[in-house]
Amino acid sequence: MKNYFIAKSRRLRSTPYTSRIEKQGVTAYSIYNHMLLPAAFGSLEDSYHHLKEHVQIWDVAGERQVEISGKDSAKLVQLMTCRDLSKSKIGRCYYCPIIDDNAGMINDPVILKLQEDRWWISIADSDVILFAKGLAIGNNLNVKIFEPNVDIMAVQGPKSFKLMEKIFGEKITEMKFFGFDYFDFDGAKHLIAKSGWSKQGGYEIYVENTKSGLALYDKLFEEGKELNVKPGCPNLIERIESALLSYGNDMDNDDNPLECGLDKYVSLDTEINFLGKDKLKQIKKNGLIKKLMGVIIEAKEINVSKSIELIDKDNQKIGELRSGVYSPHFKKVIGIAMINKPYYNLSQTFKISINGTIFEGKVCDLPFI
Numbered sequence: 001m002k003n004y005f006i007a008k009s010r011r012l013r014s015t016p017y018t019s020r021i022e023k024q025g026v027t028a029y030s031i032y033n034h035m036l037l038p039a040a041f042g043s044l045e046d047s048y049h050h051l052k053e054h055v056q057i058w059d060v061a062g063e064r065q066v067e068i069s070g071k072d073s074a075k076l077v078q079l080m081t082c083r084d085l086s087k088s089k090i091g092r093c094y095y096c097p098i099i100d101d102n103a104g105m106i107n108d109p110v111i112l113k114l115q116e117d118r119w120w121i122s123i124a125d126s127d128v129i130l131f132a133k134g135l136a137i138g139n140n141l142n143v144k145i146f147e148p149n150v151d152i153m154a155v156q157g158p159k160s161f162k163l164m165e166k167i168f169g170e171k172i173t174e175m176k177f178f179g180f181d182y183f184d185f186d187g188a189k190h191l192i193a194k195s196g197w198s199k200q201g202g203y204e205i206y207v208e209n210t211k212s213g214l215a216l217y218d219k220l221f222e223e224g225k226e227l228n229v230k231p232g233c234p235n236l237i238e239r240i241e242s243a244l245l246s247y248g249n250d251m252d253n254d255d256n257p258l259e260c261g262l263d264k265y266v267s268l269d270t271e272i273n274f275l276g277k278d279k280l281k282q283i284k285k286n287g288l289i290k291k292l293m294g295v296i297i298e299a300k301e302i303n304v305s306k307s308i309e310l311i312d313k314d315n316q317k318i319g320e321l322r323s324g325v326y327s328p329h330f331k332k333v334i335g336i337a338m339i340n341k342p343y344y345n346l347s348q349t350f351k352i353s354i355n356g357t358i359f360e361g362k363v364c365d366l367p368f369i
Contacts, residue, residue: 012036015061016151016210017217024231032062032125038233045328047230048237051200055159056232057220060197060204061151066121066129072141073117079135080121081111082257082274084267088113093178093193097257097265098128103276103283104253105260106131108245110195112180120150120206124247135275149208153217156202159227164203166223167216168192172203180206185219188212197234199242199369236325240334243294243367249304250292250322250336256283259338260292261366290319291344294368297333297361301326302354310337310350310361318343318350327368333359334368 006029008014013035021038028040038059041047050056068076078085081096082103088094090113098106098121107128112120121128129147136143155164164172168183172192175181180193188209196202207213221229245251251260258266258280268281295310307320317340324335339348348363 006031006036008036015059016207016214017059017061017153020214020217021059021231026231026233033064033123035062035064037062038231041231041233044236044325047232048235048328050228050230051157051198051232051235051238053158054228054230055155055157055163055202055224056230057217057224058154058156058196058231058233060154060234061207063122063124063152063204065148065150065206066123066132066145067119067148068121068132068143068145069115069118070141070143071117072136073119073143076132076136076139076141076143077111077119077121078272079139079274080106080132082267082276082280083265084270084272085111085113086270086272090115091180093122093180093195095178095265097260097262098131099257099274099276099280100131100253101275101279103256103279105247105251105255105257106253108247108251108262110178112191112193120148122152126247149210151207151210151213152204153207153213153220154196154202154204155220156196156198156232157200159224159229160200160202163220163224163227163229164192167219186212186215190216197244198238199244200238236323237327240323240325240336241327241329241367241369243336245292245336246323251338255290255292255338256280258283259288259290288341290338290340292322292366293319293337293339293344294364294366295321295324295335295337295350295361296330296364297324297335297352297354297359299326299333299354299359302333302335304335308352308354310339310352312343312348312350318348321352329369333361336366337363339363 030039109123191206319339
């Protein structure tokens with residue numbers, strides 16, 4: 001496939017780490033929240049194996065924050081998500097589907113509770129800040145909403161715990177998953193969460209002090225030499241194998257959280273008020289008409305830049321492939337697909353056209369690993 005250059009501009013923002021990762025050999029970018037997001041450092045498969053065995057430093061500054069503070073901040077945050085946050089605690093992260101009045105997915109961020117009246121919504125790729133401002137104005141809520149200057153770097157992989165302990169001490173290894181705390185480095189405090197967009201374990205560092213953050217970036221590589229540290233980025237193979245959903249790829253505003261398998265983050269039997277609650281109740285009562293599932297395809301390569309139809313033996317459309325990649329573990333193409341009712345069962349087979357060639361496949365459960 002032919003590669004094209006990205007024309008950088010003011011509205012396509014670089015990150016504080018861009019000059020460093022370009023010296024380190026980034027070979028591809030994606031765009032995330034109007035910002036450059038590294039997408040490859042050489043071979044996808046080599047990076048996959050390295051991530052599962054060692055430790056990587058990721059520039060994920062494109063994962064922007066929407067800060068909501070003020071007297072009505074908790075009310076607004078709850079209005080945006082179908083997950084019950086009434087018992088949420090300061091110092092914890094919460095994965096939260098954000099939906100509209102028709103129960104369509106707007107985003108699936110991680111929400112950090114900083115104080116009782118201050119929150120960060122760590123968003124996937126979409127303009128959630130405009131959605132939040134619209135809800136606040138429409139409901140006459142006393143809140144302040146803005147994008148703070150926070151540039152995340154992630155430390156991911158099984159050796160991430162050893163690397164972070166070398167810099168921040170044993171305390172950082174004692175944090176629970178989806179917890180966060182503040183740690184000192186180079187004269188600045190950094191919010192660090194035990195989280196990240198991989199299943200290999202690690203941390204996300206929410207950098208507010210750019211100078212200190214860049215020094216920390218360099219220190220991680222210096223201290224990580226004996227741990228075989230490398231620059232990296234969210235890995236498509238590892239993501240799909242682990243069924244880490246990607247908003248805009250696996251799901252969008254035409255899908256609801258029940259169809260996306262996010263049932264445990266949907267609170268319909270509580271007293272909380274959120275946008276789209278009545279619609280979700282109706283959807284649950286009527287039953288799902290489609291559902292995100294895994295698929296295994298008897299092919300060796302694929303590139304998914306748009307949805308690809310899945311057809312049964314009678315040439316009926318059973319669904320569409322949303323994400324796909326060759327898995328070195330399964331030695332086949334695996335993917336995440338939206339499967340229509342009544343085809344979302346584990347015995348369902350299909351055909352798919354990839355670059356003009358027909359391949360066989362079957363539906364399976366998620367995650368793959």
